[in-house]
Amino acid sequence: MHPGRFRYHRAASLEEAATMLQQLGDEARPLAGGQSLVPLMKLRLARPTDLVDLAFVPGLSYVRHERDEVRFGALTRHAEIADSDAAARFPILHDCAAGIGDVQVRNRGTIGGSLAEADPSGDWAPVLLTHATEVRCVGPGGQRTVPLREFILDAYTTALGPGELVREIVMRAPPHASDERIGGAYIAAKRCAQVYATASAAARLTLAGDVCRDAAISLGAVGLTAVDATEAAEALRGRTLGRETIEAAAKAAAAAGDPQPDMRGSAEYKRVLAGALVKRAIEIAARRARGEQVEVSHEYA
Numbered sequence: 001m002h003p004g005r006f007r008y009h010r011a012a013s014l015e016e017a018a019t020m021l022q023q024l025g026d027e028a029r030p031l032a033g034g035q036s037l038v039p040l041m042k043l044r045l046a047r048p049t050d051l052v053d054l055a056f057v058p059g060l061s062y063v064r065h066e067r068d069e070v071r072f073g074a075l076t077r078h079a080e081i082a083d084s085d086a087a088a089r090f091p092i093l094h095d096c097a098a099g100i101g102d103v104q105v106r107n108r109g110t111i112g113g114s115l116a117e118a119d120p121s122g123d124w125a126p127v128l129l130t131h132a133t134e135v136r137c138v139g140p141g142g143q144r145t146v147p148l149r150e151f152i153l154d155a156y157t158t159a160l161g162p163g164e165l166v167r168e169i170v171m172r173a174p175p176h177a178s179d180e181r182i183g184g185a186y187i188a189a190k191r192c193a194q195v196y197a198t199a200s201a202a203a204r205l206t207l208a209g210d211v212c213r214d215a216a217i218s219l220g221a222v223g224l225t226a227v228d229a230t231e232a233a234e235a236l237r238g239r240t241l242g243r244e245t246i247e248a249a250a251k252a253a254a255a256a257g258d259p260q261p262d263m264r265g266s267a268e269y270k271r272v273l274a275g276a277l278v279k280r281a282i283e284i285a286a287r288r289a290r291g292e293q294v295e296v297s298h299e300y301a
């Protein structure tokens with residue numbers, strides 16, 4: 001199918017794009033990799049009057065990594081993140097980026113577009129929620145920084161105002177003592193490469209030996225937004241990591257989701273799947289925190 005008629009504009013800077021969007025009105029949309037917007041336009045589920053292309057704005061595609069902070073330009077492609085030094089330092093980034101869609105989607109789709117789309121099954125939000133993540137935005141009112149938790153408000157709904165754009169995403173690992181090690185992992189279960197996850201789980205642990213000093217657990221595709229499973233993290237914090245604590249955390253995480261039945265599976269199936277993914281994500285995060293190199297890929301069933 002072909003999209004409806006629209007006017008195409010090319011912005012030279014984000015500020016210019018923000019001004020254009022404001023002038024063009026409510027039905028104008030920014031275009032990044034086009035991997036969500038263009039399919040929706042072809043299905044006539046989105047009918048923008050104008051597209052403001054961000055792809056030619058210079059300096060928006062980068063992964064900058066310094067100590068425990070990673071900064072992503074909004075136009076950074078998933079493939080670029082998968083291949084970055086930051087993904088070697090934080091394997092959870094590779095777990096996520098290397099499994100999004102297929103090669104074509106990863107070579108075109110951007111992290112900024114992904115967060116702005118706020119698809120409940122998107123892979124980036126659960127991963128970034130396990131770290132302190134901020135979204136830096138620019139718009140007609142100037143620049144502002146929004147914590148990720150306050151950026152995604154609902155399914156397909158963000159805190160972005162009219163004409164406002166994502167400029168940069170900043171992810172930070174939590175501060176930790178010299179005897180503590182951090183590990184993270186993300187696993188998504190998908191029916192095949194070209195579709196979104198049926199359920200997904202991200203875990204970030206801070207370990208001192210076998211004791212979990214800090215944790216964050218989040219889920220994707222089992223709610224209207226990514227779910228911050230705080231009770232699951234609480235079940236790990238301050239405890240020795242073992243089969244029972246991991247089981248308790250997985251159970252708490254599964255209870256935190258609110259999955260809806262659809263063509264991917266029943267609500268009960270997704271809940272059980274989410275619990276199993278959390279368990280494995282915790283186990284892999286723990287092995288990584290202990291210095292083990294563990295390869296993870298999305299799972300296809």
Ligand SMILES: Cc1cc2nc3c(=O)[nH]c(=O)nc-3n(C[C@H](O)[C@H](O)[C@H](O)COP(=O)(O)OP(=O)(O)OC[C@H]3O[C@@H](n4cnc5c(N)ncnc54)[C@H](O)[C@@H]3O)c2cc1C
Binds near residue numbers: 035074101113121167
């Ligand atoms: C076949 C297929 C499979 C996919 N599988 C997955 C998957 O498994 N996991 C997953 O997470 N994603 C998946 N995706 C989506 C993919 O990750 C997209 O890249 C992503 O959702 C949107 O990024 P984009 O750069 O393509 O944005 P676009 O499609 O260009 O834009 C998406 C939305 O964000 C807005 N927008 C874009 N950039 C900005 C910005 N800088 N500031 C403000 N608003 C902006 C646009 O106006 C639009 O509303 C899949 C897509 C396809 C086509």
